[in-house]
Amino acid sequence: MHKWLLRILGLSYLGVLLAAPVGLVFWRTFEHGFGPAWDAVTTPEAKHAFTLTVLIAAIVVPANTVFGVICALAIVRRRFPGKGIVNALVDLPLALSPIVVGLAFLLLYSQTGWFGSWLSEHGIQVVFAFPGMVLVTIFVSLPFVVREVVPVLREIGIEQEQAAATLGASPAQTFRRVTLPAIRWAVGYGVVLTMARSLGEFGAVSVVSGHIVGKTETLTLHVEERFQGFDYVGAYAASVVLAMLAIATLLAMSLFKPKEEVR
Amino acid sequence: MGLATAYLSLIVLLPLAALVWQAGKGGRTGFWHAVSDPQAVSALKLTLAVSVGVCLINAVMGTIVAWILVRDRFVGQGVVNAIIDLPFALPTIVAGLTLLALYGPNGPVGINVAFSRVAVLLALLFVTLPFVIRTVQPVLLELDREMEEAAASLGAGPLLTFRHVVFPNLFPAILSGVALAFARAIGEFGSVVLISGNLPFKTEVASVFIFGRIESGDAPGAAAVSVVILLISFAVLLGIGALRRWTTRHDRA
Numbered sequence: 001m002h003k004w005l006l007r008i009l010g011l012s013y014l015g016v017l018l019a020a021p022v023g024l025v026f027w028r029t030f031e032h033g034f035g036p037a038w039d040a041v042t043t044p045e046a047k048h049a050f051t052l053t054v055l056i057a058a059i060v061v062p063a064n065t066v067f068g069v070i071c072a073l074a075i076v077r078r079r080f081p082g083k084g085i086v087n088a089l090v091d092l093p094l095a096l097s098p099i100v101v102g103l104a105f106l107l108l109y110s111q112t113g114w115f116g117s118w119l120s121e122h123g124i125q126v127v128f129a130f131p132g133m134v135l136v137t138i139f140v141s142l143p144f145v146v147r148e149v150v151p152v153l154r155e156i157g158i159e160q161e162q163a164a165a166t167l168g169a170s171p172a173q174t175f176r177r178v179t180l181p182a183i184r185w186a187v188g189y190g191v192v193l194t195m196a197r198s199l200g201e202f203g204a205v206s207v208v209s210g211h212i213v214g215k216t217e218t219l220t221l222h223v224e225e226r227f228q229g230f231d232y233v234g235a236y237a238a239s240v241v242l243a244m245l246a247i248a249t250l251l252a253m254s255l256f257k258p259k260e261e262v263r
Numbered sequence: 264m265g266l267a268t269a270y271l272s273l274i275v276l277l278p279l280a281a282l283v284w285q286a287g288k289g290g291r292t293g294f295w296h297a298v299s300d301p302q303a304v305s306a307l308k309l310t311l312a313v314s315v316g317v318c319l320i321n322a323v324m325g326t327i328v329a330w331i332l333v334r335d336r337f338v339g340q341g342v343v344n345a346i347i348d349l350p351f352a353l354p355t356i357v358a359g360l361t362l363l364a365l366y367g368p369n370g371p372v373g374i375n376v377a378f379s380r381v382a383v384l385l386a387l388l389f390v391t392l393p394f395v396i397r398t399v400q401p402v403l404l405e406l407d408r409e410m411e412e413a414a415a416s417l418g419a420g421p422l423l424t425f426r427h428v429v430f431p432n433l434f435p436a437i438l439s440g441v442a443l444a445f446a447r448a449i450g451e452f453g454s455v456v457l458i459s460g461n462l463p464f465k466t467e468v469a470s471v472f473i474f475g476r477i478e479s480g481d482a483p484g485a486a487a488v489s490v491v492i493l494l495i496s497f498a499v500l501l502g503i504g505a506l507r508r509w510t511t512r513h514d515r516a
Contacts, residue, residue, distance in 0.1 A: 021361035071267040095496040097450025099470040104278035200354030203452035246352035
C-alpha cells in the first residue's frame with residue numbers, strides 16, 4: 001500500500017512541477033504548426049542572439065576546461081600556500097547569485113568602476129559589450145571541470161605517473177599519455193556541464209549586457225525580451241531551442257556518466 | 264599552478280573585492296543604512312522565508328523521489344531518472360517561462376499563481392528540485408538492506424524501520440542536499456523574474472531587488488544587499504564543507 005502511495009506522490013510531484021510545464025511550452029510552440037515557430041527563431045534578432053550565445057560558449061568552454069584541468073592538478077598534486085583558499089574560491093561561483101556576480105563585474109569595469117577610467121582612455125569597452133559577457137560567463141561556469149576532475153585524480157593516485165617518469169617520460173609526455181587518458185571522461189562530463197551553464201546563463205549576463213537588441217542579446221535575454229514584448233510565440237520558440245539544448249546536455253551527460261562509473 | 268591562481272584571482276577574487284569595497288565604502292553607517300532600507304529588508308525576509316520553505320519541501324519530496332528511484336520498479340523509471348537533472352540543464356529564464364505558461368494567467372488548468380508569493384515558491388522548487396534527490400540517491404543505493412530486514416524481522420513496521428534505521432543513514436545526505444538547495448534559492452533570479460511580477464514588499468526577492476538598484480544606478484544599495492547574500496552563501500558553503508568532513512569521518516569510524 002505505502003509503496004503505491006509513495007510512487008504516486010513522487011511521480012505527481014515531478015509531473016506537476018517539471019514534466020507538465022516543460023511539456024506545455026513545447027505544445028504551445030508547435031500548436032499552430034512548425035511554421036510560426038520556425039519563423040520566430042529565424043528572425044535576424046533571434047539568429048544574432050543564437051550566434052552570440054554560441055560564440056560566448058566557444059570562448060568560455062575551452063578557457064574553463066584548460067583552467068579546470070590545471071587547477072584540479074594543482075589542488076590534488078601540489079602543496080602550495082593558500083591552497084585552502086583556492087579550494088574554497090573554486091566552489092564559490094556555484095553558491096553565488098548571478099546578479100551579485102554581474103554587479104561585481106560592473107563595479108570593476110563600468111565607467112565608474114575600478115578600471116573604468118583606464119579602459120575608457122584606451123577605448124576598451126568591457127561592460128555592456130561582448131568582453132564583459134564572456135567574463136561573467138567564465139565566472140559562473142568555472143567550477144564544473146575542476147569539481148569533476150578532482151575526485152578522479154585523487155582516485156587514480158600517482159603510481160602510474162611515477163612509473164612513467166621513472167621510465168624517462170617528460171612531464172608533458174606523462175600528462176598526455178598517462179594522466180589525460182585517465183581523466184578524460186571526467187573532463188568530458190565537466191565540459192558538458194560548463195557548456196550547458198554558458199549557453200543558459202541569464203542573470204549575470206543580463207546585468208552586464210545592457211540588453212542591446214541585435215548586439216549584446218544572448219538567447220536567454222532574447223527569450224525575456226520577446227516575452228516582455230508580448231511576442232509569446234517568439235519567446236516560446238526560443239525557449240524550445242534552449243530546452244532542446246538542455247535535453248541534448250542530459251543525453252551527453254548520460255553518455256559520459258556510465259563510463260565513468262564502469263571505469 | 265601559478266597560472267591557476269592568477270586566473271582564479273582575476274576572475275573570482277578581484278570582482279568580489281570590488282563588491283566588498285563598494286559595500287564598505289560608506290562605512291558601517293552607510294552599509295547599515297542601505298541594508299535596513301524597508302524594501303531591502305522586505306526582499307531579504309521574503310527570500311529567506313521562501314528558501315526555508317523550499318528546503319523543507321525538498322527534504323521531504325526529494326527523499327521520496329530518491330526512494331522511488333532506488334527502491335521501486337516501474338515502467339519509465341529510466342526516463343524519470345534522466346529528467347531529474349533537467350532543472351540543472353534548463354536555463355533559468357526558460358524554467359520561469361514554462362511555469363508561467365502552465366500556472367500563469369493564460370494557463371490551461373485555470374490555476375493562476377502569477378505575481379504571488381506562491382509563484383516565487385514554485386520557481387525556487389523547480390530550480391532546486393535535483394539537489395536532495397541527487398545527494399540522497401547514491402547513499403540509498405549503497406545502504407545495506409540487511410539492517411532493514413533485521414528491523415522488520417524483529418517486528419518493526421515500515422514506518423518504524425524508516426525512522427530508526429533508514430532515516431539516520433540518509434540524514435547527512437538530506438542535509439547536504441538541503442544546504443545546496445538553500446544556497447541556490449537565496450540567489451536565484453532568472454526563474455523568479457517573470458513569474459513573480461517583482462512587486463516590492465510583496466514578491467520581490469533579494470536578487471531582483473539588487474537588480475533594480477543596479478538599473479537605477481544605486482551601486483551602494485545594490486552592493487550592500489549583495490554582500491549580505493554573499494555572506495549567507497559563504498556560510499552555507501562552509502557548512503556543507505564541515506558536513507562533508509563530518510560524514511566522511513563517520514564513514515571511516
